[in-house]
Amino acid sequence: MDKSRRQFLKILTGTTVAATVVPKAAEAASANKHFEGYPDGLGVLHDTTRCIGCRQCEEACNKVNDLPKPEKPFSDKFVFEQKRRSETGVFTVVNRYDGVGPNGEDVFRKFQCNHCLEPACGNACFVNAFKKTKEGAVTYDASVCVGCRFCLLACPWSLPAYEYDNAYSPVVVRCTLCRPRVLEGKLPGCVEACPMEALTFGKREDLLKIARDRIKKHPDRYIDHIFGENEIGGTSWMYLSAVDFNKLELNTNVGTTPTPKFTAGALGAVPMIVGLWPVFLTGVWAMNKRKEKIAADEKATAVAAAVEQANAEADEKLKAAQEKANKAKEKAIDAAVKKALKDAEKALAEEKA
Amino acid sequence: MSEHVAVVEKRGLITPFNVITGLIIIGGLILTVMRFTGGLSSVTNLDNYNPWGFWIGFDLLAGVALAAGGYTTSAAVYIFGMKKYHAAVRPAILTGFLGYSLVVVALLYDVGRPLRLPYPFLVQQGPTSVMFEVAACVGLYLTVLFLEFSNAPLEWLGIKKVARIISKLTIVLTIFGVVLSTLHQSSLGAMYLMVPAKLHPLWYSSFLPVFFFVSSMIAGLSMVIFESAISHKYFHHMMDEEHKKTADQLVFGFGKAASALLAGYFAIKLIGVSLDHNWGYLNSGYGYWFLLEILGFVLLPCICYAIGVREKNKRLIQITAAWTVVGIILNRLNISLVAFNYHLPDELRYVPHWMEICISIFLVTLAVVAFKFIVTRMPIFFEHPDFPDPHH
Numbered sequence: 001m002d003k004s005r006r007q008f009l010k011i012l013t014g015t016t017v018a019a020t021v022v023p024k025a026a027e028a029a030s031a032n033k034h035f036e037g038y039p040d041g042l043g044v045l046h047d048t049t050r051c052i053g054c055r056q057c058e059e060a061c062n063k064v065n066d067l068p069k070p071e072k073p074f075s076d077k078f079v080f081e082q083k084r085r086s087e088t089g090v091f092t093v094v095n096r097y098d099g100v101g102p103n104g105e106d107v108f109r110k111f112q113c114n115h116c117l118e119p120a121c122g123n124a125c126f127v128n129a130f131k132k133t134k135e136g137a138v139t140y141d142a143s144v145c146v147g148c149r150f151c152l153l154a155c156p157w158s159l160p161a162y163e164y165d166n167a168y169s170p171v172v173v174r175c176t177l178c179r180p181r182v183l184e185g186k187l188p189g190c191v192e193a194c195p196m197e198a199l200t201f202g203k204r205e206d207l208l209k210i211a212r213d214r215i216k217k218h219p220d221r222y223i224d225h226i227f228g229e230n231e232i233g234g235t236s237w238m239y240l241s242a243v244d245f246n247k248l249e250l251n252t253n254v255g256t257t258p259t260p261k262f263t264a265g266a267l268g269a270v271p272m273i274v275g276l277w278p279v280f281l282t283g284v285w286a287m288n289k290r291k292e293k294i295a296a297d298e299k300a301t302a303v304a305a306a307v308e309q310a311n312a313e314a315d316e317k318l319k320a321a322q323e324k325a326n327k328a329k330e331k332a333i334d335a336a337v338k339k340a341l342k343d344a345e346k347a348l349a350e351e352k353a
Numbered sequence: 354m355s356e357h358v359a360v361v362e363k364r365g366l367i368t369p370f371n372v373i374t375g376l377i378i379i380g381g382l383i384l385t386v387m388r389f390t391g392g393l394s395s396v397t398n399l400d401n402y403n404p405w406g407f408w409i410g411f412d413l414l415a416g417v418a419l420a421a422g423g424y425t426t427s428a429a430v431y432i433f434g435m436k437k438y439h440a441a442v443r444p445a446i447l448t449g450f451l452g453y454s455l456v457v458v459a460l461l462y463d464v465g466r467p468l469r470l471p472y473p474f475l476v477q478q479g480p481t482s483v484m485f486e487v488a489a490c491v492g493l494y495l496t497v498l499f500l501e502f503s504n505a506p507l508e509w510l511g512i513k514k515v516a517r518i519i520s521k522l523t524i525v526l527t528i529f530g531v532v533l534s535t536l537h538q539s540s541l542g543a544m545y546l547m548v549p550a551k552l553h554p555l556w557y558s559s560f561l562p563v564f565f566f567v568s569s570m571i572a573g574l575s576m577v578i579f580e581s582a583i584s585h586k587y588f589h590h591m592m593d594e595e596h597k598k599t600a601d602q603l604v605f606g607f608g609k610a611a612s613a614l615l616a617g618y619f620a621i622k623l624i625g626v627s628l629d630h631n632w633g634y635l636n637s638g639y640g641y642w643f644l645l646e647i648l649g650f651v652l653l654p655c656i657c658y659a660i661g662v663r664e665k666n667k668r669l670i671q672i673t674a675a676w677t678v679v680g681i682i683l684n685r686l687n688i689s690l691v692a693f694n695y696h697l698p699d700e701l702r703y704v705p706h707w708m709e710i711c712i713s714i715f716l717v718t719l720a721v722v723a724f725k726f727i728v729t730r731m732p733i734f735f736e737h738p739d740f741p742d743p744h745h
Contacts, residue, residue, distance in 0.1 A: 087401065124547060126488055127472050128479035144477045147465020149404035150484050154547040161401045162465070164394035170465040251696075254550045263483050266543035266562045270486060270536060277532045281432050285524060288434030 035233070035258070037117040042136035042182065043204040043236035044191060045211055046110055048248060049221055050198035053080065053096055053108035060193030061092045061112075064181060083249075086111055087161045091175040092190060100247040107241070109248040110190070110199070112175035113138065113159050114228060115236035120259035121151035121160065129172075136204065136236045137177035145171060156232055156254045177236065204236060211240055233258025370725075374718050381715025384708055388462055396708040402694060403703035410689035411713050412459035414541055415682040416452055417491070418565070421573030422580070423449025423498055424527075424534040429610075431527045440596040441603050443505060443733045444584060445577050450498040451720045457495065459716055483543045490537030497530045505731040508740045516740060538569040545688055553692035555634050555643040558625040561688075567618045572681040574611040575654075578604055578674035588728050593735035605662050608670040611677065612658035619651045639695065646687060650680025 059074035061067070068089045072079065080096035092112040101107045115138045122130035127144040130151065147170055152160050163170035178188035186192070191201040200207060208229060215222045227245045228238035232254050239245065245252050388396045399406050426445035429435045461467040469476075474492070479485050500519060507516035542565030549557055558564065581600060585592075626632060634640050654677040661670035694702060728734060 085401065120547060123481050124484065126479040126482040126485035127477045128481075129477075144469075144472055145466065146469040146472050148463075148484065149399075149465070150482070150544070152401060152404035153544075153551075156548070156550050158402050158551075162404060163392075164397070164399055165392045166465075167390055167392035167395075170392065251550055253696075259547055260481065262546045262549065262559075263543055265559070266483065266540065266546060267481070267486065269539075269562075273535055274532060277535060278528050281428075281528045281531055285432045285434075285528070288432070292434065 035118055037204060037234055037236075038132075038134040038136070039205070041117070041134060041204050041236060042177075042202065043115065043207055043238060044177075044188065045200040045202075045207040045238050045240065047198050047200070047214070047240045048107055048109050049240065049242050050196045051094070051108040051110065052196055052198075053077070053094055053106070054195065055079075055094055056193045056195060057110060057190035057199065058090075058092055058094060060189040061175075062090075064178065064189035065091060065176075067091065084111075085161075086113070086159055086174065088163050088173045090161075091173070095249070097248055100243050102242050107243060107248060109239070109241075109250070111159065111249075112190075112237065113177070114157055115175075115177050116232060116258075117234040117236065118232070118258035118260055120154040120156060120232070123260040123263065124150040124154035126150070133179070135179070135182065137179040137182070138236075139176070139179060140172055140174065142171040147171075154259060156251070156259065204234075204238075207238060211238065214240060227252075230256040232256065233261075374722055377715055377718045378722075381712060381718070384712050384715065385462075387708070388712070393463075393465065396706060396712065398703060398706040398709070400703070402697060402701050405689060405693075406703055407690070407705035407709045407713060408459050408463045410686045411682065412463075412716065413456055414685035414689055416456045416459065417538065417541060418569045418572040418681050418685060419576050419678060420449045420452025420456070421534065421538065421569040422577040423452075423501070423573070424530045425570050425573035426577055427501065427527045428531050431524055432531070435606070437599055438603050438606060440593075440599050440734075441577055441581065441607075444580060444728070445573075446498060446501045447505070447724065447727060447733055448576065448580050450495075450502040451723055453491065453495045453498055455716050455720045456491065458719075459713070462712060462716075483540050483547070487537050487540045487544065490533045490540065494530060494533040494537065497526050497533065501526050501530070504740075505727065505733055508737040509731040511739075513739070520740070534569070535566060539563065539566040541565050542688075545693075548693070551694055551696070552688065553634075553639050553695040554629060554631050555626065555639060556688050556692040558629060560621060560625050563621065564618070564625070567614060567621065568681055568684065571611055571614045571618060571677060574607045574614070575674040575677040575681070578607050578611075578671060579678055582671040582674070584728070584734065588734060591728060591734045595736065596734050601667060604667050604670050605665065608658045608673070609662045611674070612655050612662065615651055615655035615658065615677070619647060619655060622647050622651065639692065642687070642691065646680070646683055650676070650683055654680060 055074045055077075062069065062074070070090075080094075083095050084090075084093040086093060092110060094108050094110045097107045097109065099106060115132075115136060117132065119130055119132055119138045121140075122128075122132060122138065126148065127146060129141045129145050131139050131141075133139055147162075149162055149172075151172060152158070152162055160172050160174045162172055178186070178190075181188060187201050191199040200210060202210075208226065211226045211229075215224055215226075221242060222240055223242065223244065225245070226238055226240060227250050228235035231252070233256065239248075239250060241248060241250075384396055393399055397406055397408075422445040426438065426441050430438050430442050461470065464470065473479060473485055473488050500522065504516055504519050507513075507519065539562035542561035542563075545552055545557070545561055546559065581603060585600060589597075626635075635644060654673045657669060657673040657676070660666065661673060690703060690705075732740070
């Protein structure tokens with residue numbers, strides 16, 4: 001352990017605090033790349049086969065983070081009667097799983113934020129309050145937090161806690177991987193306190209080597225799986241176990257896809273919808289507008305034609321009537337002339353007689 | 354218009370409606386004080402396993418879906434040229450506007466630090482978050498709805514110039530509204546894409562955004578039919594001849610569209626089950642509940658709408674609309690509460706606190722009161738004589 005500690009001190013010497021943003025989901029989706037984590041990212045390996053449930057890690061965590069003292073002392077083993085979880089004021093807990101070991105013995109497992117390589121909380125947060133630092137810790141910036149709790153919902157481990165009883169300035173509470181201590185060159189409180197070396201702190205790459213080595217050397221002692229190596233794209237806290245991880249409430253159902261990948265498709269569709277929907281909708285509107293215009297034009301033409309036809313017909317009728325009237329008039333004049341002539345002839349004949 | 358107003362003023366203040374809403378509002382105000390002085394834990398059952406409860410499931414998810422009538426109706430009339438439904442646009446826009454306002458007010462109750470609600474836009478953006486998209490689109494769409502709705506108060510107050518400008522923007526606003534609605538209706542579903550390990554496989558699907566978008570159109574159409582049935586009962590005196598004449602056409606037209614959409618929605622729900630190979634889950638408690646949802650609240654209303662349209666049975670269509678609205682609420686609650694955290698033991702599951710439900714009832718009541726205030730005064734069910742719609 002001393003060696004790895006010296007190594008990581010070396011890494012940190014001259015390293016300024018530089019919070020680096022997790023690669024954006026869109027980038028991860030567009031480029032066919034897999035983010036393997038920051039090369040020198042630090043983490044912790046929790047060997048559950050070594051854990052004896054002494055709760056000294058809990059006590060150290062409480063002390064180094066200045067958390068409120070619990071009612072019962074940390075030496076109290078009756079807390080194991082219940083399953084506990086991280087809460088406000090409690091960054092980490094150890095739970096006991098009765099008789100699940102290979103020989104029926106109890107197994108202990110420590111809970112805390114797993115500091116995922118591509119954290120779901122970071123992808124969920126709409127004010128970008130969570131950042132994966134290149135040193136390994138996922139940091140949280142309470143000064144921008146709106147309190148929507150999407151991070152709690154999104155976390156596949158349900159590990160963050162929220163101050164529901166705080167009316168005015170509630171914040172999200174979780175393990176910080178003792179980032180302030182690590183930057184000072186110290187070990188995380190829990191790792192330093194562990195008397196069984198069940199917790200190993202170091203570069204994640206080295207931790208994976210150590211874990212593989214242990215499995216290789218003691219195939220009887222471990223199942224051949226490092227939980228957190230690939231789960232949801234990898235985590236900075238990793239676990240070794242003698243039994244199925246599900247028995248220790250480490251859900252193997254989470255798969256190996258980093259959470260940001262699940263929403264990358266939906267988010268990628270946004271610019272397409274913004275770009276194409278107005279074109280499509282304006283097109284439909286224009287087509288309908290045109291249809292209406294054509295319909296209106298056709299109606300106008302039809303009406304005009306009908307009016308014209310009616311006018312022509314009326315003209316013809318008028319003409320016919322006029323002709324008829326003229327003829328009748330002529331006839332009448334003719335008759336009148338004839339009658340006048342006849343009358344004149346008659347008068348002339350009478351005169352002669 | 355003056356006769357319309359006169360009818361309202363004749364009634365006294367002590368009416369059953371006023372007494373009941375008054376009591377609900379007083380109770381709601383008390384709970385509001387408790388919420389903002391005692392924190393979320395004083396009125397909710399939310400905890401670290403269940404960070405989102407009834408307010409998100411009902412007020413946000415169901416509320417946004419049921420407020421979809423605004424964009425579906427205005428798109429049908431102004432974009433797709435179904436001008437015979439013109440009289441339905443204003444009531445639908447008003448319902449949408451009040452619905453989205455209710456959602457935003459509900460979020461003020463739900464988030465831990467409500468005064469920071471503008472932070473994602475003003476202080477620090479988280480564009481990788483689906484919720485950022487939801488927030489941006491809901492914010493913008495509320496603005497669009499406000500502008501679309503603003504015609505009514507502007508005409509009421511006689512501010513002619515501005516009313517004419519807004520009226521000229523109708524088409525642009527409608528297109529903008531459809532784009533924003535497509536985005537955020539689907540994104541509400543996309544939020545749950547984040548939790549494949551927590552949401553029951555029958556409800557989890559990579560098609561969740563599509564499911565949410567398609568069902569929002571169904572919810573919108575059904576809400577317009579449902580709201581119209583209620584309005585005809587209580588605000589008949591406020592309606593002009595065009596509104597009364599086209600009301601039946603609207604019921605049959607929207608009923609037909611809802612039936613077709615429900616058929617499509619039923620099909621893609623089945624495709625969702627099939628593609629993820631979830632048939633095996635159907636024969637379980639959750640499976641029966643899922644079947645109840647898609648047979649009883651998707652397929653059944655689909656058939657009932659079709660029968661109602663074919664037999665010109667207005668009453669059946671109106672009842673089906675109410676049934677469909679219940680089905681959409683059920684779907685959103687199933688995803689956010691019932692099927693969420695299905696893997697947890699019973700004692701860690703969430704059941705809403707009665708005060709959470711009461712605050713939701715309080716907020717819905719506020720929206721109903723606002724609706725009544727507006728439709729009894731402003732030109733919603735009738736066209737203002739000075740402002741005929743140029744797009745009509």
